[in-house]
Amino acid sequence: MASAVRAGRRLRQAVEGSELAGLPADLRAELEAALASQGAVVPFRLLRRLRTALREAGSPLYLHQLLEGSEIDFPEVPVPPRNPELVARLERIKAKLANEEYQRMTRNITGQQTNGTLAEFGRQVRSVKAVVITIFNFIVTVVAAFACTYLGSQYVFAETAARVLSAVIVASVVGLAELYVMVRTLEGDLGKL
Template sequence: MASAMRAGRRLRRAVEGGELAGLPAGLRADLAAALASEGALVPFSLLRRLHAALREAGYPLYLYELLEGCEIHFPEVPVPPRNPELVARLEQIKAKLANEAYRRMTRNITGQEKNGTLAEFGRQVRSVRAVVITVLNFIVTVVTAFACTYLGSQYIFVETAARVLSAVIVASVVGLAELYVMVRALEGDLGKL
């Protein structure tokens, strides 16, 4: 926090030139000593005393006129030494975060060691397995719908032709619904890519 001002030319001229001769001798001596010190730093407490003395003496000179060209002196804040354990821990955390970010960026990139023949074969087997399961699910659903309708329609129709026709119609509707669901799911999966 600032506690002094670096004296400007106007204040130096007023103290050295005798413009402030009517002020108390102790105040003038303190001002001269402050101007002679290293950096010509005048403490705020001395400036307050100067301001009070200027008002009491009825000087036509105002404090702001004297402070023209002065700069507020901000002392350098000493930086405490950093704890070596803390610095080491921060470096570990930074390295860990950088590695996580790198892994996140490169997780979709296949490296050469992951791109061997066995890895490619495994991917193909998984995709074939998914297609086989989907086709089997479709066939089981349609056959089950046909069988349930055929057996359930015996209470409504006496003739076998009517039972088979109603079972084919229901199986076709269920098959179309299943195809619609599969296409929507496939479209959703492709949309995510």
């Protein structure tokens, strides 16, 4: 916390000149000693005494006029020495965190090229497997719809042509519905990418 002011040119001129001649001799001597010190640092308590003395003497000078160009002196805060055990512990923690970050960044990297590796082949097989299962599911659904409609329509239609036509219509509707669901699923999957 600041407790002093570095004297500016205006305060120096006032002390060296005759502007502060009406002040008590001891206050004037303290001011001269403070200005002669290294950095010309004047403590706040001395400035308070100077203000009181200026008021009592009825001087036309005000303290803020004298302090024009002065700066507040902020003392340097001494930095305590760091504990060597703490520094060593912090270094170990930093090294551990850096190693974990490195491991996280390089966990998917192998020494081989990514083309033709077993992992890439596995991803391609899974992709093909998903497509094959989707197509098989579509075919089974359409065939099952056709078969159920063909067999169930024997109670409604006596002619085979009407039964086949109704089975084709129902299988087509089921196939279109299945295609719609597949397209929506693909859009959702592609939207997530």
